[in-house]
Amino acid sequence: MFITWSVDLVRGSRRHGSASSFLPTATEMLSLGCLSALVVGIFSAHFLLRLFFPYFWHDFFFLLSVARYGLKLELFKLTSRVCTVLDRFIEQAQRFPDKPFLIYEGSIHTYDDIERRSNRLANVFHRKVSKGDCVALLMNNEPDFVSVWFGLAKLGCPVAFLNTNIKSKALLHCLKCCGAKALVVGTDLVDCLPGIANQLREDEIQVWTMKGNCGDMEAESLPNLINAASDKPLPASLRATTSLKSPTLYIFTSGTTGLPKAAVITHLQSLKAAGGFWAFGLTKNDVIYSPLPLYHSAASLVGIGGTIELGATCVLKKKFSASQFWNDCRKHQVTVFQYIGELCRYLCNQPKTEMDKVHSVRMGVGNGLRPDVWQEFHRRYGEIKMCEVYGSTEGNLCFMNHIGKIGTVGRSNSIYRLLFKYDLVKYDPMTDEPVKDHNGFYQRVAKGETGLLLSKVSALTPFFGYAGNKRLTEKKLIRNVFVEGDTYVNTGDLMIEDHQGFISFKDRVGDTFRWKGENVATTEVSENLGSVDFIQEVNVYGVEIPGHEGRAGMAAVIVRPGFQFDGLAFFKHVVAELPTYARPLFVRLQAVMEMTSTFKQQKFQLVQSGFNPSTVADPLYVLDYQDQSYVPLTQSVYQSIICGDRKL
Secondary structure, eight states: HHHHHHHHHHHHHTTSSSSGGGGGOHHHHHHHHHHHHHHHHHHHHHHHHHHHHHHHHHHHHHHHHHHHHHHHHHHHSSSSOOOHHHHHHHHHHHHHHTEEEETTTTTEEEEHHHHHHHHHHHHHHHTTTTTTOOOEEEEEESHHHHHHHHHHHHTTEEEOOTTTTHHHHHHHHHHHHEEEEEEOOOOGGGSSSSHHHHHHHHTTTTEEESSSSOOTTTTTTHHHHHHHHSSOOOGGGTTOOTTTEEEEEEEEESSSSSOOOOEEEEEEHHHHHTTHHTTOOOOOTOOOESSSSSTHHHIIIIHHHHHHHHEEEEEEEESOOOOTTHHHHHHTOOOEEEEEHHHHHHTTTTTTOOTTTTTTEEEEEEEEOHHHHHHHHHHHHHOOOOEEOOOOOSSOOOOOOOOOTTOOOOOOOOOHHHSSSSEEEOOEEEEEEEOOOTTTTBBBBBBSSEEEEEEEEOSSSOOHHHHHHHHHHHHHHHESSSSSTTTTEEEEEEEEOTTEEEEEEEOOOEEEETTTTTTEEHHHHHHTTTTTTEEEEEEEEOOOOOTTTSEEEEEEEEEEEOOOOOOOHHHHHHHHOOOOOGSSSEEEEEESSBBTTTOOOHHHHHHHHTTTTTTTOOOOEETTTTTTEEEEHHHHHHHHHHHSSSSO
């Protein structure tokens, strides 16, 4: 058809010529044949791509964006100066000083506002700390969190973000392991200081608060000092760095064992995270809603850092509110929001209204979204593209679901594997160990099989580990995995990769589970509960509850001879010593603690048996805030939990 049309076109152009001119020449016929072959080839290639490689162009343009950003980071290695996230912020503040940077509780803070505020703080701190001193930050979400962070960074001081839920013992541990010389405390968190004031004084840690009047506490009030300080910038040499691998932040994570660990965040990691929004196609015109805590990397590195990279606007929420979420989005014309899976489930549980789909949100960026909640979220609020991101704070690997396929955390292909080396290996849940072959090497799983995710350590994907503890850093690594001398990071996550390259998260392994959007280290909780006088041994693990993200904490305990389980005393201890997300919801009394063949506490069978009193012979108890005790878990209480009638 194409050839006939082309010949007719040629003939039409010659209608004033001789009879012979109506016949195409050999050269014209050859040209038409080549053109036809080209068109057929293009259509055939397009058809074959759609049939066998349906995501080719999605992958191509996404990887092109990632490669462009990565090339910029590589070029820093060839120069004597690194353009950090802070440098990028200062550039943006100079480009459009009056543009809203943060919107918080109805107030607009422009790029210039935060620039000047952070300059004031830098001038205050300049007389009190030196370049390289680590300063810890204990603050809830507010603009001054960012201002203090940037003010200290302008002095070349690494900043440690403290989880606002941690208690006295864990708080002191965090300050010690990152080597903090000072602590900045938000106005609404000053009450945590009296219990640790003596230890802070002994450790010679300076304490500053954002509260106007500190009373009898040995802490220095910052507001008056800030108001009196200059808003002129300090020399850029103070903040300058020549290495991407220099630490800029410490973000605490509950890994597999023990108290929180300070993950070392270098300029390289913070710059990579800041490029996440850009890779997903966001622009300076987007308005990003972030209700996640800034002490986590998702809100700070991806959220704030990503907003800065784009020159966009961030609506910062002090605390997530399901009832206010969509009203906030409509009010501020939000286009993108950050989430964890639990957040989306809360939104789906809100009463339905006629306004559910009346908003300008087009994308969500986050992690932990269950497929059933994902689908319900689309039904309720429209076809918002949900872009899952997989990666731990301290990890050296990241997956990004740029396609938006439901139930997956990312997508891989041969090009991605060339850049980022990872493997899924066989894992035995009974022994809680990876499976090895007869030569002592790990075994890869086939496509479509669940395996333990390992990420190779290389020059392109370095692992920086944890501050102040080489042993914990080394424990995260596995050597001689496939050949002698190779090194991989053990993510502790069971994943599955299908035949199309889509990757899905299946479960955590070992001694960590996730609840209420937080990682819970079972060893840390076990050690804490073991200090109760009537407890002889504790085994903490996570159990699934229908309709809830992650796993709820459960403790199998052995009571000391001559004692009885005291639900009231246990409740008081748990509430006083553990943050909400780490408190075990269920307790199982056992006579004997089962062990694995390697003398580790057996968790697999306990996890599988769950907390159903009709199938578990051991006595079961449940956390009850109304009675302020752990009360017997009856069948009726169990049913109320399963049906979602009981608030957890």
